[in-house]
Each structure stands twice: as C-alpha cells, then as structure tokens.
Amino acid sequence: MAKRLQAVRGMNDGLPETTAVWQHVEAVLRRLVSAYGYGEIRTPVVEDATLFIRSIGEVTDIVEKEIYLFNDRHGEALALRPEGTAGCVRAGIEHGLLYHQEQRLWHLGPMFRYERPQKGRYRQFHQFSVEVFGLTGPDIDAELMVMTARLWRELGIDQQVRLQLNSIGSSAARMAYRQALVAYLLPHQQQLDADSQRRLQSNPLRILDSKDQQVQALLAGAPRFSDYLDAASQQHLAALCHLLTELQIPYQLNERLVRGLDYYNQTVFEWVTDRLGAQSALCAGGRYDGLVEQLGGTSTPAIGFSIGLERLVLLLQQQPTLLPQPAPIDCYLIAAGQGSASAALQLSERIRTALPTLRIMTDCGGRDFKKQFKQADKVGARVALVLGEREIAQQQVIMKPLREQCGASKNDQQVVAQDQLIGHLQCWFKINTLNQETISE
Numbered sequence: 001m002a003k004r005l006q007a008v009r010g011m012n013d014g015l016p017e018t019t020a021v022w023q024h025v026e027a028v029l030r031r032l033v034s035a036y037g038y039g040e041i042r043t044p045v046v047e048d049a050t051l052f053i054r055s056i057g058e059v060t061d062i063v064e065k066e067i068y069l070f071n072d073r074h075g076e077a078l079a080l081r082p083e084g085t086a087g088c089v090r091a092g093i094e095h096g097l098l099y100h101q102e103q104r105l106w107h108l109g110p111m112f113r114y115e116r117p118q119k120g121r122y123r124q125f126h127q128f129s130v131e132v133f134g135l136t137g138p139d140i141d142a143e144l145m146v147m148t149a150r151l152w153r154e155l156g157i158d159q160q161v162r163l164q165l166n167s168i169g170s171s172a173a174r175m176a177y178r179q180a181l182v183a184y185l186l187p188h189q190q191q192l193d194a195d196s197q198r199r200l201q202s203n204p205l206r207i208l209d210s211k212d213q214q215v216q217a218l219l220a221g222a223p224r225f226s227d228y229l230d231a232a233s234q235q236h237l238a239a240l241c242h243l244l245t246e247l248q249i250p251y252q253l254n255e256r257l258v259r260g261l262d263y264y265n266q267t268v269f270e271w272v273t274d275r276l277g278a279q280s281a282l283c284a285g286g287r288y289d290g291l292v293e294q295l296g297g298t299s300t301p302a303i304g305f306s307i308g309l310e311r312l313v314l315l316l317q318q319q320p321t322l323l324p325q326p327a328p329i330d331c332y333l334i335a336a337g338q339g340s341a342s343a344a345l346q347l348s349e350r351i352r353t354a355l356p357t358l359r360i361m362t363d364c365g366g367r368d369f370k371k372q373f374k375q376a377d378k379v380g381a382r383v384a385l386v387l388g389e390r391e392i393a394q395q396q397v398i399m400k401p402l403r404e405q406c407g408a409s410k411n412d413q414q415v416v417a418q419d420q421l422i423g424h425l426q427c428w429f430k431i432n433t434l435n436q437e438t439i440s441e
C-alpha cells in the first residue's frame with residue numbers, strides 16, 4: 001500500500017465542525033471593523049525575504065530561527081510571511097496609500113513560523129490584524145483597545161482576557177536603557193539561561209520577558225525602564241492611560257512587556273488570558289512610527305495589532321454555550337422512480353431561485369425511499385419534499401414535516417401542486433417575502 005501522506009507538522013486542517021466556529025469569529029470580526037470604518041487590504045503570502053529581515057529585525061527569534069526561507073527557480077530569496085504588518089506597509093508604500101494620508105486597514109490570513117508546535121502555537125496559524133497609518137495617537141491607540149474590548153464582549157469572553165500595556169519609548173531611550181540593563185546583567189551572566197545569555201549580546205531587552213524563574217528573580221533588581229522613558233513617551237502613555245480610564249477599559253501597566261519584533265516604539269500592548277497555558281497572548285500590537293520610513297516611504301506614524309485566531313477559537317471552544325448552533329437543513333428532497341433525479345434537481349433549483357435563504361439538500365445516489373428518509377433524519381432536515389412517479393407525473397410534491405414545528409406534527413403530511421410549493425414553504429418557514437429573511441422562531 002502507498003505511504004499515507006499527512007499534513008505538515010504544525011499545520012492544521014479545518015474540518016466542518018471547527019470551520020463553523022471560524023466563520024462565526026470571522027463574521028463578528030468583519031462586522032466589528034466595518035463598524036469602525038476600516039477597509040480590508042490583502043497582500044501575498046510570499047514576499048521578498050529582505051522585507052521581513054529589515055522590518056522585524058535581524059536578531060529576533062522570528063528572523064533567526066522561525067522564518068520559512070527559500071529560493072525560487074531564479075534564485076530569488078523569498079519568505080513565507082511570518083506576520084502581516086511588514087507586507088501591509090510594503091503594499092501601502094508601493095500603491096501610494098500612505099503618502100500624507102490617513103489609512104485604517106485590516107487584514108486576515110495565514111502566517112508561517114517554524115516554532116515548536118504545541119497547543120495554541122503552530123507553524124501555520126492565522127492572524128486578524130488592524131493597521132492604522134497617519135495618526136500619532138494616543139486617541140487612536142485607545143480606539144484600538146476599545147475596539148478589541150468590544151470584540152471580547154461580543155464573543156462573550158471579556159471576563160477571560162486582560163489588557164497589559166507598556167511604553168518602550170523612543171529609540172534613544174531604549175538605547176540608554178539597553179546599556180544600563182547590560183551593565184547590570186553582565187556580572188550575573190552565569191545565572192542567565194542559554195537564551196538570555198545569547199540575547200545579552202544581540203537583543204538584551206528581550207531578556208525582560210524571559211519565562212525562566214531565575215532570570216525573572218534577577219530582573220527584580222534590574223534598572224527600571226520607566227526611569228529611562230523620554231518625556232514625550234511618558235506624556236503619550238499618561239494620556240493613553242487617562243483615555244482608557246475614561247472609557248472604562250481596565251488595564252495593567254507591565255514594564256516587562258517589550259514584544260518580539262524590532263519595529264515597535266512607544267505604546268505596546270497585549271491581551272492575555274490564563275486559559276491557554278503557555279500561549280497566553282491572544283492579541284498583541286503597538287506603535288511602529290519608524291517602519292514606513294525604514295521601508296522606503298515618507299515618515300508616517302502607525303499602530304496596529306494582531307489577534308491569533310487559533311487561540312481565539314480554542315478559547316471559545318472551551319465554552320460550548322458561546323459556539324454558534326449549526327444551521328439546520330430546511331428541506332430534504334427525496335425522490336425515486338423513473339425520471340426522479342432530473343425532477344428532484346429541477347425542483348430544488350426552482351426553490352433556491354425563489355427562496356435563496358432556505359437550505360435545501362437533494363438526495364443523490366438513487367437509493368430507496370427508506371434510506372433517503374434515514375439520511376434526511378441524519379442531516380437534521382426539518383421537512384422532507386417527496387417525489388414519487390405519481391407526483392412527478394401529476395406535477396405534485398409531498399411535504400412531510402420531520403420535526404414538530406409551526407404547529408405541524410410529523411403526521412401532517414400534505415400533497416401540494418409544485419406551482420404552489422413556494423407559497424407553502426414561505427408560510428411553513430415564515431419567510432418574509434420582502435427581504436427573503438427567514439424569521440427565526
């Protein structure tokens with residue numbers, strides 16, 4: 001037997017039961033950003049590798065260890081995008097969207113990072129992101145946090161997430177703090193774990209969010225970032241905190257929050273949860289006022305965030321009451337006898353044209369009536385529409401309720417003329433003829 005092929009490690013298939021949850025989340029997200037006036041941008045999954053090296057930073061985990069790099073057939077160095085902000089900025093510059101303009105954009109799609117897979121951490125994962133250009137904040141910073149707070153409320157998970165906030169200041173402030181941090185840690189180098197020792201040379205600020213207990217204990221005596229924060233960043237943070245208080249968005253200031261991508265400055269934030277084990281960050285983002293210029297555009301302030309959709313779906317799946325109920329099949333078309341396949345397909349097409357909101361399934365495969373009814377029951381259909389040879393010849397159809405509804409019992413079967421079927425279905429399913437909406441019971 002041929003070797004069975006499997007999905008690549010860390011990359012998941014989405015099966016119908018789960019994709020229903022994804023569709024629900026995506027519908028809520030689309031509605032949300034539309035209500036705030038954001039427009040969608042779509043960029044390729046593959047970009048020039050240099051884009052990510054220049055934006056995310058050469059000495060970050062993403063670029064050093066996780067990025068999927070490959071050469072195409074002409075030897076061009078390409079990468080699968082590990083995140084979407086860099087591509088969005090590249091596209092914005094390329095199409096002149098950012099030149100002295102304000103833009104409020106969102107994007108959604110798969111990202112790729114070669115990480116060690118575990119619950120909530122995958123090699124292909126999906127982000128929903130928002131990116132705003134041309135606004136210096138802090139009002140827009142606050143809007144992004146209000147928007148995400150609204151999302152958690154709409155999804156019913158607001159009690160399970162909390163907002164962590166920090167300012168990582170200007171690049172000069174970070175440089176000064178970096179020197180002070182290295183000076184403090186160097187004499188204790190032996191107490192650092194291997195990762196932090198490496199970072200001491202390359203990216204010392206990242207040591208601040210090390211998960212190692214000994215490192216965290218050591219950091220208790222380290223210089224504090226807030227003592228190095230420049231005046232403009234202090235004011236920005238204070239004004240943002242004031243806005244969040246006025247808007248009744250609870251937050252925690254966390255001086256150790258530094259983020260793993262180099263393009264940030266000033267405001268950084270994460271929405272975290274205790275429900276997903278080690279992968280606690282559900283949503284993360286911040287300001288990246290220098291990135292547009294760094295990638296060849298004119299200096300443009302910017303801020304954004306990304307939500308990890310796998311983590312959001314995992315969180316929802318922990319509470320079945322928050323999950324959308326599967327939409328039932330309204331009509332199951334059952335037919336047998338001479339010419340039944342054609343008659344059934346034609347009739348179901350006529351119904352779909354007249355009543356596009358109804359969900360109609362036509363039995364296929366030519367099995368006997370009994371098996372067709374069994375299948376109708378299995379898919380949870382509400383009404384069976386039955387065509388036998390006599391009904392086909394007389395242009396009729398039998399309507400048989402399979403569930404108790406609309407005051408009809410399962411025994412209330414009736415024979416109706418095919419020409420009058422639409423009217424019966426409208427009445428049966430309480431369909432408003434003006435806008436074709438099915439009125440829920």
Ligand code: HAM
Binds near residue numbers: 115286
């Ligand atoms: P990030 O912190 O690298 O930021 O990722 C954002 C979110 O994506 C994380 O909080 C997490 O929910 C999810 N995520 C990251 N890696 C994985 C993974 N391997 N498996 C599953 N989920 C994952 C960014 O990517 C920035 N581009 C965010 C941003 C947008 N900043 C400004 N605009």
